[in-house]
Amino acid sequence: xxxxxxxxxxxxxxxxxxxxxxxxxxxxxxxxxxxxxxxxxxxxxxxxxxxxxxxxxxxxxxxxxxxxxxxxxxxxxxxxxxxxxxxxxxxxxxxxxxxxxxxxxxxxxxxxxxxxxxxxxxxxxxxxxxxxxxxxxxxxxxxxxxxxxxxxxxxxxxxxxxxxxxxxxxxxxxxxxxxxxxxxxxxxxxxxxxxxxxxxxxxxxxxxxxxxxxxxxxxxxxxxxxxxxxxxxxxxxxxxxxxxxxxxxxxxxxxxxxxxxxxxxxxxxxxxxxxxxxxxxxxxxxxxxxxxxxxxxxxxxxxxxxxxxxxxxxxxxxxxxxxxxxxxxxxxxxxxxxxxxxxxxxxxxxxxxxxxxxxxxxxxxxxxxxxxxxxxxxxxxxxxxxxxxxxxxxxxxxxxxxxxxxxxxxxxxxxxxxxxxxxxxxxxxxxxxxxxxxxxxxxxxxxxxxxxxxxxxxxxxxxxxxxxxxxxxxxxxxxxxxxxxx
Numbered sequence: 001x002x003x004x005x006x007x008x009x010x011x012x013x014x015x016x017x018x019x020x021x022x023x024x025x026x027x028x029x030x031x032x033x034x035x036x037x038x039x040x041x042x043x044x045x046x047x048x049x050x051x052x053x054x055x056x057x058x059x060x061x062x063x064x065x066x067x068x069x070x071x072x073x074x075x076x077x078x079x080x081x082x083x084x085x086x087x088x089x090x091x092x093x094x095x096x097x098x099x100x101x102x103x104x105x106x107x108x109x110x111x112x113x114x115x116x117x118x119x120x121x122x123x124x125x126x127x128x129x130x131x132x133x134x135x136x137x138x139x140x141x142x143x144x145x146x147x148x149x150x151x152x153x154x155x156x157x158x159x160x161x162x163x164x165x166x167x168x169x170x171x172x173x174x175x176x177x178x179x180x181x182x183x184x185x186x187x188x189x190x191x192x193x194x195x196x197x198x199x200x201x202x203x204x205x206x207x208x209x210x211x212x213x214x215x216x217x218x219x220x221x222x223x224x225x226x227x228x229x230x231x232x233x234x235x236x237x238x239x240x241x242x243x244x245x246x247x248x249x250x251x252x253x254x255x256x257x258x259x260x261x262x263x264x265x266x267x268x269x270x271x272x273x274x275x276x277x278x279x280x281x282x283x284x285x286x287x288x289x290x291x292x293x294x295x296x297x298x299x300x301x302x303x304x305x306x307x308x309x310x311x312x313x314x315x316x317x318x319x320x321x322x323x324x325x326x327x328x329x330x331x332x333x334x335x336x337x338x339x340x341x342x343x344x345x346x347x348x349x350x351x352x353x354x355x356x357x358x359x360x361x362x363x364x365x366x367x368x369x370x371x372x373x374x375x376x377x378x379x380x381x382x383x384x385x386x387x388x389x390x391x392x393x394x395x396x397x398x399x400x401x402x403x404x405x406x407x408x409x410x411x412x413x414x415x416x417x418x419x420x421x422x423x424x425x426x427x428x429x430x431x432x433x434x435x436x437x438x439x440x441x442x443x444x445x446x447x448x449x450x451x452x453x454x455x456x457x458x459x460x461x462x463x464x465x466x467x468x469x470x471x472x473x474x475x476x477x478x479x480x481x482x483x484x485x486x
Contacts, residue, residue, distance in 0.1 A: 007036040009183055009207055011045055012190035014052035015200025020045065024180050024209065029095030029327035030318050032368035036093070038183045041208035046175065046216035049204035050223060053146040053173035056201030061143045061171035065120045068169055072117035075196035079189065080110045086157065086185055091318045093184040094156055095327035095370065096281055098319050105158045106185075112161040115452050116169040116472070123473055135485045141477040143171030144248065148223040150214055150238075152230045153179035153329050154284040154392075160186055163227045166472035168202060175204045175223065177214055181329055183207045210234060218242050225476070228252070229286075231390075232416075232461045250465040250475050252457055254390040255286045255418030258411040260401075260433060261302065263295040265423035266445070271302065275309045277421065277447040278396040279374040282325045283337075286462075287419045287441070287448060290391055292398045293407045299400040303378065306398065307352045310374045315394075317366055327370045328393060334370040337393030341375055344386045344397075349379040354394070388414055404433065412438045417459030421447050440466070 010017040020039030028035045039045070060068075079086065086109075087101040096105070127138040147167040151160040160178055167174050178186040186205050193203055206213050214234075218226050219241045228238055229252040242249060259274050277289040294302045318326030328334045341355045351357050354375030362371060375395045380386050387397055401407040411420060420439040422430050430444040440458040443449065450456075455466035467475060 006034065007184065009036065009038050009187045011039050011041060011049070011207055012187070012193070012203070012205040013045070013049045014055075014204065015194060015198075017190070018045075018048075020207075026093070026181060026183065027330065028092055029329055030092070030366055030369040032331065032370060036184060038180050039207040040180075041206045041213040043212075043216040045206050045208070046213060046220060049175040049206045050146055050217075050220050052201035052204055053175050054222060056199055057143075057145060057173045060168070060173055060199060060202050063171070065169075068171065069117035069120060071197040072113045072165060072169055075189075075192060075198070076110045076113035076117070078192040078196055079106065079113070082192075083107070083110070086188060089184050089188060090157060090182075091326065094153065094182045095318060095329055097321070097323050097326045099321050099323075100281060100326075105155060109157040109161040111452075112158075112165040116165040119453075119469065119473070120169045123470075133485070135483055137481060137483045140480050140482065141170075141473070142480055144225045144476060144478055145172060146223050146225075147172045147174045147476065148217045148220070148226045149174055149176040150210075150217070150226070150228045150230065151176065151178050153182040154281065154286075156182040157185040157189065159229055161189075162467070163229075164203060166467070167227070167476050168198075170473065170476045172225070172476055173202050173204075175206060175217060177206050177208065177217055180207060180209050214238075215241060218247075221245055224248060226250070227467070227475070235463070248475065250457075250467055251463045252286070252467070253418070253461060253463040254392070254416055255288075255458060255462050256291060256388065256390055256414045256416040257287060257289050257419045257421075257439070258291045258293060258437075259289045259421045260407050260411055260423065260437075261292065261294045261298070262422075262424040262426070262429065263297045264425045265298075266425065267298065267302065267305070269445070270423045271305050271309050273447050274421070274423075275306065275313055275374075279310065279313050279325060279394045280448075282328050282372070283394040283396075284329065284392055286392075288392075289421065289447070290396050291387060291411070292396055293401045293411060294398060296400040296402055299398075303352070303398055307376050310376050311353050311358065313374045315360060315371055315373050317363060325374070325394060328372055329370070331370055333393070334372060337372060337391055337395060340386050340389075340391045340393075340395060341377070344377050344380050344384070347380065347384055347386070349377050349384075349386070349397075352376045352378065382410055382413055390416065404429070408433060408436050412436075415461040418462035419443070419458070
């Protein structure tokens with residue numbers, strides 16, 4: 001529906017779209033203007049959604065995995081048939097390029113449903129015999145109940161479906177809250193749920209802010225499980241609010257991800273990939289590289305080539321398929337990212353390209369958008385906030401190192417531990433260094449190659465738990481041991 005030319009979203013609860021009394025303005029990041037109004041839901045809306053999910057749970061959880069898989073596959077087909085429509089909406093809502101939305105975000109959302117529709121058909125459980133006392137023991141996996149799912153603004157539909165798909169595939173019902181800044185594609189997906197075959201109440205989407213809708217969801221006594229992707233500071237609040245109910249928590253949080261480049265690395269491939277890992281999606285990916293440690297003997301050569309390559313990474317209007325980056329998600333986030341560059345300069349660091357150095361030319365209608373060029377900084381101390389805190393923008397810092405032991409200690413010298421990459425032709429070295437890096441995922445001579453069968457998650461302040469494949473199976477179910485004496 002629309003209001004004065006603006007798109008007005010509604011919550012999806014119990015199989016129906018329901019209006020909300022209050023709304024939040026949502027901006028088009030590429031022009032800096034309000035184009036959408038998102039429900040500002042609170043405890044009342046969350047209560048209605050949880051009630052609907054509880055009512056739907058017994059019959060949905062009783063369906064066979066094959067029956068549930070059929071519904072997930074149908075939704076995947078419906079999404080895929082409207083891929084371009086969803087890609088255009090995601091690009092407009094988030095600021096990312098149409099190329100990224102078309103080739104990455106929406107196809108991955110489709111694949112999330114297909115992957116879990118398939119994987120649930122092949123899980124096995126355990127069995128043990130105790131013949132000497134005529135007993136047999138076995139385990140079963142049961143859905144948990146109503147799953148509370150909170151997804152972020154950087155990969156909106158991609159990460160929302162990464163949570164919804166395994167939760168409902170395994171027999172749970174869900175109440176999901178997307179980010180209030182990027183809610184449109186979640187609302188569009190709701191329009192397909194009935195046609196896909198989801199009974200009312202299996203998937204409920206409540207839009208709104210973290211302090212209102214999110215808080216009501218994580219503190220609800222009838223929501224035994226919370227899966228959250230977002231900031232470490234928000235995760236602390238979620239942990240505190242859910243603690244009285246002993247909820248199952250999966251927390252996928254921030255990163256301050258290092259790349260370690262040894263002198264024997266394939267320099268051309270390394271630079272090409274590390275520019276991509278630093279600046280993809282405007283640097284708004286938790287897995288992006290923000291600290292690059294380069295062995296000193298190749299550091300001057302690497303720096304010069306890296307800066308040249310960063311300048312070739314095109315930033316501009318998201319609808320132009322030739323651009324690599326679009327706009328950052330909000331004015332506030334742009335100012336935050338720029339603040340880290342100013343801090344680095346104030347501390348004596350050098351900005352080689354990007355913010356404050358190069359000029360970005362935009363069409364007149366986009367000058368109010370939230371754009372920022374890829375920015376490369378050197379001369380930042382390891383103790384600086386610029387090297388310690390997650391920036392989540394198109395900013396990366398380069399620094400030289402001397403010895404393997406030194407760089408491992410420096411790479412591990414932050415509170416985060418989500419991802420890392422190692423560049424070397426020495427097979428023994430990449431195994432040795434990867435084993436010692438404190439990160440949930442380590443790529444060697446590559447970046448962002450993902451097998452959904454494998455665990456996804458981080459160490460330290462980068463999160464609790466893992467999701468993906470068997471880990472999602474375990475998280476979204478409870479194990480029960482049964483003993484039969486015969």
